[in-house]
Amino acid sequence: MSITLPTVKAKVNLRLLSAGHLFLPMNLFVEGADLAVHKVPTMSWAIEHQETARTVILDLGVRKDIENYTPAVHHRLRNIIKVDVEQDVYDSLSQRGIRLEDVDTVIFSHLHWDHIGNPRRFGPLTQFVVGPGAGNLLRGPQSYPSDHTSWFDSNLFPPGQMIELAAANDSSFWSPLGPFPETHDFFDDGSLYIVNAPGHCPGHINLLAHIGDGRWVLLAGDSSHDLGIVHGTKKMAIYRDEATGLPKCAHQDRVAAEKHLERIRELLKMSTVEVFLAHDDSCFEQLYQRFG
Numbered sequence: 001m002s003i004t005l006p007t008v009k010a011k012v013n014l015r016l017l018s019a020g021h022l023f024l025p026m027n028l029f030v031e032g033a034d035l036a037v038h039k040v041p042t043m044s045w046a047i048e049h050q051e052t053a054r055t056v057i058l059d060l061g062v063r064k065d066i067e068n069y070t071p072a073v074h075h076r077l078r079n080i081i082k083v084d085v086e087q088d089v090y091d092s093l094s095q096r097g098i099r100l101e102d103v104d105t106v107i108f109s110h111l112h113w114d115h116i117g118n119p120r121r122f123g124p125l126t127q128f129v130v131g132p133g134a135g136n137l138l139r140g141p142q143s144y145p146s147d148h149t150s151w152f153d154s155n156l157f158p159p160g161q162m163i164e165l166a167a168a169n170d171s172s173f174w175s176p177l178g179p180f181p182e183t184h185d186f187f188d189d190g191s192l193y194i195v196n197a198p199g200h201c202p203g204h205i206n207l208l209a210h211i212g213d214g215r216w217v218l219l220a221g222d223s224s225h226d227l228g229i230v231h232g233t234k235k236m237a238i239y240r241d242e243a244t245g246l247p248k249c250a251h252q253d254r255v256a257a258e259k260h261l262e263r264i265r266e267l268l269k270m271s272t273v274e275v276f277l278a279h280d281d282s283c284f285e286q287l288y289q290r291f292g
């Protein structure tokens, strides 16, 4: 049976925001990739819903003041993965003429440091939406500062402003759409769906946006770090973890990540769908012009 998406009139306007660059060793992501370190963007998106005049942001990228990440992340950025944040998401919002007070919701694809920026620059009325299970990363003894070695800061969000989406098995919140078993109609008019996208890390989600005339865009976050893997022409790198000696890949749950990629491949059989990854360096400049 072929995949279909609903016919809807409602749409959103997408605007790409530059939110810093990372230097990634692609051989840890793509099997057989060269050993060179590649400079890749971390993309954020502004999603404008004209009907309600609401603006939602997906991801906040890398912060300029890296010393204000948790000590473990700061150490990593000084010693292992370099970043270049000449322009952060706030510079990009200002360049695009979007005021912080006009952003009512920030949705996080996940809570890794290269997607969280500094949420505390938004005002007290902004809501921060995270995927199912992501809240646990910020609570309890495994988060910073209880655990000094944690990547996840229990003070990331101002108190009371985080909304964690319902568990994946809660069918009063999630419904199937196209190839995806769990999606949520964010504006309740079919223009923007949150898609549960497990695998990369707890709470990883994608957004599926109707940009008009039956054309759709899947903002796939870190579901993959290379479009070749999405299209099935390349393979995910699997390597030995030096600390544990066990096989490791870019995703915490490789089986779930592969399953989600299969679903994206199904979706891409529709010629009216495009997929954009947060760190795809192949088309950033074109996309930045196109979604200006």
Ligand SMILES: [Zn+2]
Residues within 6 Å of the ligand: 112, 114, 115, 222, 278, 279
């Ligand atoms: Zn990332």
